[in-house]
Amino acid sequence: MKLGYFLVLMTILCVVSAGVVRGSVIVSSVFAQSAAISTQDQYTEIRQTYRGQLDEYRTADRQYQITIEQYKQLKTLAALEDAVQQTHLTMKLRNQVLITYLTLLHFQLQNGTGINLDQKALMLQALNADISRLKTFQEKLEPEANRQAIAQIASEFAILAKPLENDAYKVQTLLAVGKLQTVFDKTVTLRGEIDDFTGQKQDINTTQRQRANQEIKDNLLETKVVIDEVVTETARPNTDFSRGSFAGLQDDLAQIYAGLSQSLSFLEELLSI
Amino acid sequence: MPEDNSQTNFSAEEPLFESTTLHINSDTPQAVKVPLHQNKKVLIGVGFGLLFFVILILVLLQPRSAIRQVVEPSFIPIPDAAVGPQQAKINELMTELKAADPATQELPFPAVDLTLDIPDDKQLR
Numbered sequence: 258m259k260l261g262y263f264l265v266l267m268t269i270l271c272v273v274s275a276g277v278v279r280g281s282v283i284v285s286s287v288f289a290q291s292a293a294i295s296t297q298d299q300y301t302e303i304r305q306t307y308r309g310q311l312d313e314y315r316t317a318d319r320q321y322q323i324t325i326e327q328y329k330q331l332k333t334l335a336a337l338e339d340a341v342q343q344t345h346l347t348m349k350l351r352n353q354v355l356i357t358y359l360t361l362l363h364f365q366l367q368n369g370t371g372i373n374l375d376q377k378a379l380m381l382q383a384l385n386a387d388i389s390r391l392k393t394f395q396e397k398l399e400p401e402a403n404r405q406a407i408a409q410i411a412s413e414f415a416i417l418a419k420p421l422e423n424d425a426y427k428v429q430t431l432l433a434v435g436k437l438q439t440v441f442d443k444t445v446t447l448r449g450e451i452d453d454f455t456g457q458k459q460d461i462n463t464t465q466r467q468r469a470n471q472e473i474k475d476n477l478l479e480t481k482v483v484i485d486e487v488v489t490e491t492a493r494p495n496t497d498f499s500r501g502s503f504a505g506l507q508d509d510l511a512q513i514y515a516g517l518s519q520s521l522s523f524l525e526e527l528l529s530i
Numbered sequence: 531m532p533e534d535n536s537q538t539n540f541s542a543e544e545p546l547f548e549s550t551t552l553h554i555n556s557d558t559p560q561a562v563k564v565p566l567h568q569n570k571k572v573l574i575g576v577g578f579g580l581l582f583f584v585i586l587i588l589v590l591l592q593p594r595s596a597i598r599q600v601v602e603p604s605f606i607p608i609p610d611a612a613v614g615p616q617q618a619k620i621n622e623l624m625t626e627l628k629a630a631d632p633a634t635q636e637l638p639f640p641a642v643d644l645t646l647d648i649p650d651d652k653q654l655r
Contacts, residue, residue: 311640314640314642318642318643321643321646325648325649328648328649329649337648340648341648344646344647344648347643347646348646351642351643351644351646354640354642355640355642358637358639358640361637362637365636365637404648407647407648408647408648411645411646411647414644414646415644415645418644422639422644425639426639429635429637429638429639433630433632433635436629436630437627437630437632439626439630440623440626440627440630443623443626444623447616447619447620447623450616450619451616454616500639507632507633510632511632511633513632514627514630514631514632514633517627518624518627521620521623521624521627524616524620525617525620528614528616528617528620
């Protein structure tokens with residue numbers, strides 16, 4: 258009898274203490290979060306929202322394709338009504354996706370390294386303007402739409418979409434080049450350090466080290482030429498930054514990446530000579 | 531000894547071969563039935579069951595990240611002192627370069643249809 262009460266009491270104590278510990282952990286973590294909400298947390302939060310919105314858009318887009326196909330085949334008023342409603346909904350969701358995407362891009366650019374400050378400021382301004390335009394456009398999408406309104410919205414969005422896409426790809430290029438530029442700058446500094454370090458050694462491999470060092474220098478110079486080309490291309494105001502031209506730039510970026518990778522491998526080899 | 535084949539005698543002796551069923555008097559004391567809540571074995575079993583349940587709940591309430599940390603393979607970096615400061619910097623830069631690989635875009639342009647519209651009736655004809 259006593260043993261039974263003891264066991265029941267112990268179990269209750271376990272449950273209560275677990276609850277208290279868990280509660281205190283939750284409370285402390287909430288306080289910690291609220292005390293130190295960093296920009297990175299905000300970014301992660303927006304990123305999650307973006308993923309959700311993109312999923313929602315994809316579902317709506319599939320339904321849009323179905324309703325349009327049905328309208329094409331049936332050509333009834335009911336099918337038209339379905340198509341109008343679904344197009345309107347998909348347009349709204351697309352706008353939300355783009356606003357959140359540009360917000361994320363803005364965040365990345367703001368925190369990006371190795372980017373020319375003037376270009377950064379210019380593109381941050383451009384992204385803000387794009388977000389603002391999309392938000393204004395969102396208001397137009399709020400009231401119920403009919404077929405004529407949908408056509409009007411579609412033609413207005415076509416004008417808006419082109420510069421928006423252009424800015425997005427331009428920022429993507431700036432971010433990609435910026436990251437590679439940062440690695441390049443650090444590699445140049447490190448090469449200097451390794452040069453000083455290996456220069457102190459005087460043995461039969463001294464000449465070999467000097468040749469290796471010269472090779473690395475040349476390799477880095479070649480990489481620098483490609484980086485400068487891409488930076489100049491990005492800075493040019495009339496450069497087209499569509500999906501296609503961005504894919505073209507990828508070759509140059511890949512070349513920079515390969516050059517840096519080789520320079521680092523050479524430096525590693527130089528250390529062992 | 532003469533064989534006894536008399537059915538009369540057999541009938542007379544019949545009660546002797548009857549089954550001897552044991553009739554227990556209702557007054558005979560039986561094994562004492564212990565109530566379930568006083569049975570030590572049952573209580574211990576219930577106690578352990580509850581403890582197991584509490585442990586299970588606690589494990590399930592653990593944050594997912596903590597569980598994931600256990601599953602993920604641990605990476606033991608080679609100390610910088612073992613590879614030298616320059617080699618450590620090279621390793622660091624190689625990691626940074628991998629993160630800057632242009633082939634892996636962190637935030638590609640969303641695959642949205644920028645030409646959403648309802649086809650014109652003329653197009654359908």
